[in-house]
Amino acid sequence: MNAMTAPGASALSSRYAGKTVLAIGAHPDDLEIGVGGSLARFARAGAHIVMAVVSVPSDYDTRFAEAREGARIIGAELRVLMEGGCRRVEDLKSYELVAMLDRLIHEFSPAAVITHGNADFHRDHLLVHNACVPTQRLRYFDFFCFHPSMCRPVPTSFSPRAYVDVSDTIDTKMQSIMAHASQFGGRRLSTDMYREFAHLQGRLVGVEYAEGLDVLRMILA
Numbered sequence: 001m002n003a004m005t006a007p008g009a010s011a012l013s014s015r016y017a018g019k020t021v022l023a024i025g026a027h028p029d030d031l032e033i034g035v036g037g038s039l040a041r042f043a044r045a046g047a048h049i050v051m052a053v054v055s056v057p058s059d060y061d062t063r064f065a066e067a068r069e070g071a072r073i074i075g076a077e078l079r080v081l082m083e084g085g086c087r088r089v090e091d092l093k094s095y096e097l098v099a100m101l102d103r104l105i106h107e108f109s110p111a112a113v114i115t116h117g118n119a120d121f122h123r124d125h126l127l128v129h130n131a132c133v134p135t136q137r138l139r140y141f142d143f144f145c146f147h148p149s150m151c152r153p154v155p156t157s158f159s160p161r162a163y164v165d166v167s168d169t170i171d172t173k174m175q176s177i178m179a180h181a182s183q184f185g186g187r188r189l190s191t192d193m194y195r196e197f198a199h200l201q202g203r204l205v206g207v208e209y210a211e212g213l214d215v216l217r218m219i220l221a
Contacts, residue, residue, distance in 0.1 A: 017046035019111035028067035029180040034146035036173035037166025043075035069179040089124040097131040117145030143217040160212025167208040
């Protein structure tokens with residue numbers, strides 16, 4: 001066995017071939033930062049990837065175009081749920097946000113849902129996480145959360161229970177993040193930490209690059 005290949009490393013990515021994986025993020029760039037490598041790997045394995053962005057809080061036209069390009073790079077379909085102008089997640093009442101996400105579940109019947117975790121420190125991210133939790137009542141699907149996404153490093157507690165080997169898609173992840181030029185190049189923020197963090201996650205499980213996921217629910221057949 002190759003020392004850089006963990007046993008069963010391809011099992012999770014091939015699990016969703018021919019099925020839909022629904023990734024739900026609060027803002028443009030959250031999904032690329034948090035789980036872009038995994039989504040790209042699932043897409044390469046034959047999954048239909050839907051990247052659902054709840055809100056665009058600023059510079060709508062620019063950030064919508066960046067989100068569309070990020071999704072294209074990953075190989076995903078993009079949905080912006082609060083379309084047409086700048087709004088914040090907290091502009092919605094909790095039942096409105098839950099109903100919005102319920103409609104996604106009914107439309108796509110996903111095999112897996114991936115979203116923000118409850119360890120996140122961003123209020124909008126937590127609102128999306130809390131609204132995703134009750135969607136489990138509608139359908140049986142695997143349910144994962146990704147590491148808190150941030151533009152600058154912030155210490156936070158997150159304990160992954162599953163890892164996706166993204167060694168083959170780390171460059172795709174980085175390209176999808178860099179598509180959000182207004183958030184990085186325009187603000188003179190480096191994207192290097194995302195590659196470094198994926199490398200650290202990979203070292204934990206014996207691969208070059210990985211993304212860690214918390215498992216809220218997983219169906220074992």
